[in-house]
Amino acid sequence: GAVVSQHPSWVICKSGTSVKIECRSLDFQATTMFWYRQFPKQSLMLMATSNEGSKATYEQGVEKDKFLINHASLTLSTLTVTSAHPEDSSFYICSAALQPTVSPLHFGNGTRLTVT
Amino acid sequence: AQKITQTQPGMFVQEKEAVTLDCTYDTSDQSYGLFWYKQPSSGEMIFLIYQGSYDEQNATEGRYSLNFQKARKSANLVISASQLGDSAMYFCAMREGLGSGGSNYKLTFGKGTLLTVNP
Numbered sequence: 001g002a003v004v005s006q007h008p009s010w011v012i013c014k015s016g017t018s019v020k021i022e023c024r025s026l027d028f029q030a031t032t033m034f035w036y037r038q039f040p041k042q043s044l045m046l047m048a049t050s051n052e053g054s055k056a057t058y059e060q061g062v063e064k065d066k067f068l069i070n071h072a073s074l075t076l077s078t079l080t081v082t083s084a085h086p087e088d089s090s091f092y093i094c095s096a097a098l099q100p101t102v103s104p105l106h107f108g109n110g111t112r113l114t115v116t
Numbered sequence: 117a118q119k120i121t122q123t124q125p126g127m128f129v130q131e132k133e134a135v136t137l138d139c140t141y142d143t144s145d146q147s148y149g150l151f152w153y154k155q156p157s158s159g160e161m162i163f164l165i166y167q168g169s170y171d172e173q174n175a176t177e178g179r180y181s182l183n184f185q186k187a188r189k190s191a192n193l194v195i196s197a198s199q200l201g202d203s204a205m206y207f208c209a210m211r212e213g214l215g216s217g218g219s220n221y222k223l224t225f226g227k228g229t230l231l232t233v234n235p
Contacts, residue, residue, distance in 0.1 A: 034222065043207065044161075044225045091159060095223075104151055105223055107161035 003027055004096050006108025013084055014116055021079045021111045023094030029074035030096035034105065035067075038091040047092075050077040084115040119143065120208050120226035127231050129198045136183070137193040137229045139208030145169075148212045150191040151223065152182065155205040164206075167191055198233045205230050 003026040013019050023033055031052045036044040048069050049057040056069035066088075068080040077096075081088055093110035121140045129135035141150065152164040167175045167182045175182040183192040195202055209223040 043227045046222060046224075049222060093159070093161065095161070104163040104166055106163065107153075110159040110161075112159070 004094065004106045004108040006094055006111055008111055009109055010112040010114075012114045012116060015085055016083055018080055018082045019084055019113060021081075021092055021094075021113075023077045023079070023096070023108050025075045025096045025106075028096075030077075031074060033071060033077040033094055033096045035069065035077075035079050036093045036095065038093060038110075040091075044093065047079075052077075081113065084113070086115045089113055089115045118226075119212075119224045120210055122208055122226035122229050124229045125227070127229055129195075129231065129233055131200060131233055131235050132197055134194060134196045135198055135231065137195070137206050137208075137231065138190070139192055139226060140188070140190045141208075141210050142189065143210065143212050145212045148210055150182070150184070151209040151211070152180070152191075152193045153207045153209060153225075154202075155207060155228070157204070161207075165193065195231075200233050200235060203231060203233045 005024045005026050007022045011019055033050040035047045037047050038044045046059050047062045047067060050069045050071040052071045052074055058064045066082055068082060071077040091110050091112050093107055095105040095107045097105050119142050123138055127135060148169045150167045154162040154164055165175050165177045165180045165182050167184045174184050179196045181194045183194055205228045207228045208226040211223050
């Protein structure tokens with residue numbers, strides 16, 4: 001079945017530094033990937049839609065300069081949290097779907113970010 | 117207004133019994149899809165079952181079935197013969213507009229239900 005790989009699974013960084021999270025579709029091409037954020041015991045909130053070869057589309061309230069998304073190939077999207085602060089600590093999870101059929105989103109295993 | 121409502125923050129069920137997790141949705145689209153995902157404490161999101169708005173039969177996948185009542189806009193998940201490994205968060209989600217464009221894969225999630233299976 002379709003597999004989405006996300007790396008790293010957890011990261012601890014200091015305030016002011018940047019962190020890059022990778023999301024790869026392992027056995028299918030994904031022209032579109034989605035980045036979600038989840039606070040403890042809460043639901044998944046869509047942050048942005050990552051489009052291969054073009055700019056990402058950000059949801060209202062998400063700072064595009066803070067959360068840089070790059071979708072340089074059909075199998076890789078990256079999310080960079082720039083100048084991280086403790087309030088950015090969260091669980092970040094990416095997802096992708098097989099194209100062009102109607103199919104469920106497959107999710108990576110998520111990245112737990114802790115900013116100290 | 118919330119698009120996906122899960123009214124049960126937590127549910128308890130005895131092992132081997134069946135349990136129903138509630139989900140109601142709100143959309144004006146004619147074409148939409150409803151999904152259930154399971155999230156164990158490890159964090160990964162596991163796809164369980166899908167129901168399309170035009171599907172006349174309720175979806176079933178092994179021990180999972182979806183009780184789809186379109187007029188009531190509800191899509192409850194039924195887990196039969198609960199197992200200890202079923203203890204997890206369960207999220208109902210909706211995708212509006214069943215086009216083939218990438219943006220139409222965007223999912224909106226409910227707040228989730230934490231299911232605990234007791235031995």
